[in-house]
Structures are given as structure tokens and as C-alpha cells.
Amino acid sequence: MEPETEKAVECDVTDQKAVNGDVTDQKAVDGDVTAQKVVEGDVAGQQAVEFDAFERAGWRGRSEAYGRGVAQITGQIVGPLLDAAQVGAGIRVLDIGCGPGGVSAAALARGAVVTAADAEPEMVAATARRLPGIWVEHAILPVLPFEDGEFDTAVGNLVINHVGDPPAAVREIRRVVRTGGRVALSCWFYPAMRATVVFDEAVALVGLPRPADVPQTAPFQVYAQPEPFAELLASAGLTQVRVELLEWRHRVDPDAWWTAILTGTARTAAVIARQNPATIERVKEAYHEILIPYLTGDGHADLPAAALIASGTA
Numbered sequence: 001m002e003p004e005t006e007k008a009v010e011c012d013v014t015d016q017k018a019v020n021g022d023v024t025d026q027k028a029v030d031g032d033v034t035a036q037k038v039v040e041g042d043v044a045g046q047q048a049v050e051f052d053a054f055e056r057a058g059w060r061g062r063s064e065a066y067g068r069g070v071a072q073i074t075g076q077i078v079g080p081l082l083d084a085a086q087v088g089a090g091i092r093v094l095d096i097g098c099g100p101g102g103v104s105a106a107a108l109a110r111g112a113v114v115t116a117a118d119a120e121p122e123m124v125a126a127t128a129r130r131l132p133g134i135w136v137e138h139a140i141l142p143v144l145p146f147e148d149g150e151f152d153t154a155v156g157n158l159v160i161n162h163v164g165d166p167p168a169a170v171r172e173i174r175r176v177v178r179t180g181g182r183v184a185l186s187c188w189f190y191p192a193m194r195a196t197v198v199f200d201e202a203v204a205l206v207g208l209p210r211p212a213d214v215p216q217t218a219p220f221q222v223y224a225q226p227e228p229f230a231e232l233l234a235s236a237g238l239t240q241v242r243v244e245l246l247e248w249r250h251r252v253d254p255d256a257w258w259t260a261i262l263t264g265t266a267r268t269a270a271v272i273a274r275q276n277p278a279t280i281e282r283v284k285e286a287y288h289e290i291l292i293p294y295l296t297g298d299g300h301a302d303l304p305a306a307a308l309i310a311s312g313t314a
């Protein structure tokens with residue numbers, strides 16, 4: 001099923017950056033503000049390190065389950081993402097955060113020359129098995145083991161929302177793309193992304209406390225709206241930045257979707273699946289209750305899904 005709606009919602013942030021030049025100058029001469037920024041920077045740095053550590057542990061052992069379940073919904077973004085990155089025959093593409101290889105497979109089908117990379121060794125192995133003809137690297141953003149300008153384009157489907165330091169990650173992705181090449185990144189768009197929000201609502205309905213080691217939110221969350229997402233790319237030096245909104249319906253068996261999310265994600269799984277069986281059952285009942293308005297009468301649920309694609313020229 002193709003996404004139903006695709007809209008350009010925001011683009012030119014270059015002027016805004018130029019105007020912001022004065023603000024930057026003011027901060028540079030104000031000692032107190034700078035000192036405060038350093039302290040804030042340490043806190044942000046520490047949060048990034050902790051978030052990355054949580055993500056590494058969270059994705060371990062999930063490649064098969066992810067490929068079976070969650071990849072069905074993330075796959076809806078792949079075509080528009082590759083279009084935004086202008087991927088076609090002969091284009092050298094980097095698929096960063098490749099997971100089990102859905103984006104790489106689609107790029108390969110377009111005749112592109114594909115390199116894939118992921119932070120999770122199991123995902124690297126899964127993509128290498130699925131697509132024996134491509135180069136697959138183990139790489140953890142914000143560091144990529146590639147030369148400056150090595151690719152014509154770089155894509156990351158639902159990866160930037162998993163990194164501890166999104167600005168550093170986008171700068172690094174931009175670095176490995178040649179001048180004039182393309183970068184396209186996607187993220188979920190909340191609260192329209194009902195297909196996963198229903199799990200948070202079920203957790204809230206039961207009053208489940210979040211385990212202490214599970215991050216409250218991703219560092220990317222502050223960029224997960226059209227304008228901030230565009231600004232994130234523009235700040236990394238990308239030009240002609242635009243953000244598209246994709247909306248579609250995720251038609252799924254409720255029990256299969258429950259299993260897919262509890263076995264194939266990092267954060268939601270950590271909040272629910274670690275509880276005792278009775279508590280998990282209460283969350284599942286709450287989930288089924290929340291799904292009632294979306295049931296189609298044939299045992300399936302028809303859940304609204306939404307994502308943003310931000311793209312720009314290097």
C-alpha cells in the first residue's frame with residue numbers, strides 16, 4: 001500500500017539562519033551565557049552518551065523480529081524517501097541505519113550502487129545476507145567510516161530519531177555526500193502516528209511507571225516537527241531543504257501488531273515487555289480497548305500512520 005498523502009510542509013530556512021547571525025554574536029561576547037552553555041553542553045553530552053548506550057542494548061537481538069513486523073510499516077516510507085534523495089540508476093547511495101535492508105533493497109532495485117551501514121552488528125549481518133551484492137559496514141553515528149564526498153546521496157529511514165546527538169549525526173552524513181548530492185532522512189510524525197501512539201496510551205491508561213533506565217524521550221524529539229527538522233538539516237550546511245508529510249493507514253491484525261512492537265522496537269518494548277506477565281496482560285487489555293474505534297469488522301485495525309521526510313542538497 002502506498003502512502004495516501006504527500007505534502008511539502010516547510011522549506012526555506014536559509015533566511016532565518018542569516019537573521020540569527022546577530023544572536024550568535026551576542027552569545028559569543030557574553031561570558032555568563034557561554035559558561036551556562038558549556039554546562040548545558042555537558043548535560044546534553046551525557047544524555048547523548050546514555051541514550052546511545054540504551055539504543056545499542058535495545059536493538060541487540062531484534063533484527064529478525066524487526067524484519068518480520070515493524071519493517072512492514074517503515075517500508076511505507078521507503079519509496080518517497082528514495083524519491084526525495086533522487087535515487088536512480090548508477091547513483092552511489094549510503095543507507096545509514098539500514099536495519100534488515102529494506103531501503104537498500106529498494107535502492108538496488110532502482111539500479112543504484114548501494115552501501116549500507118548500521119550500528120547493530122546483527123542488522124549488518126541481516127542486510128549482508130539479504131543483499132549479498134552490496135557493501136555493508138558496521139558504523140555508529142555520529143561517526144561514519146567513509147571519505148568526504150564518497151556518495152552521491154545518503155538516506156536514513158527512521159534512524160535520526162535513534163541517535164544521541166542529531167546535529168552531529170546530520171553533519172557527518174552531509175560530510176560523506178559530494179557537493180551537490182542529496183541527503184534525505186525520515187522520522188515519525190506525532191501525534192498523527194496513531195499506530196505507535198496507541199502503545200504509549202495503553203501504558204498511561206494502566207499507570208505503568210517508566211523503568212529508570214529507559215530514556216523519557218529521544219534527543220531528536222525537539223526536531224520532530226517540520227520547521228525544526230528543516231532547521232536541523234540547514235544547520236548542517238544542507239541547502240534547498242524541504243520537509244514532506246506522509247500520511248497513510250496501517251491495516252494490521254491487533255495481536256500481530258502487539259507482538260511486532262513488543263519484539264521489534266527498542267524503547268516501547270523496554271517499557272512494556274520487562275513487566276511481569278499480569279501487568280503485561282493489563283497493558284494489552286488497555287491496548288485492545290484503545291483500538292476499538294479503529295477496528296474494521298474483519299478482525300483488523302486500520303491505524304493512522306504519519307512520517308516526515310526532510311531532504312536537502314549537500
Ligand SMILES: C[S@@+](CC[C@H](N)C(=O)[O-])C[C@H]1O[C@@H](n2cnc3c(N)ncnc32)[C@H](O)[C@@H]1O
Pocket residue numbers: 055059071074075096097098099100101102103117118119120123139140141142156157158159162163164
Ligand atoms: C527503526 S530502525 C530502521 C531500520 C531501517 N532503516 C528501516 O527502514 O526499516 C533503526 C535502525 O537504526 C540503527 N541505529 C540506531 N542508532 C544508530 C546509530 N547511532 N548509528 C547507526 N545506526 C543506528 C538501529 O540499529 C536500527 O537498525
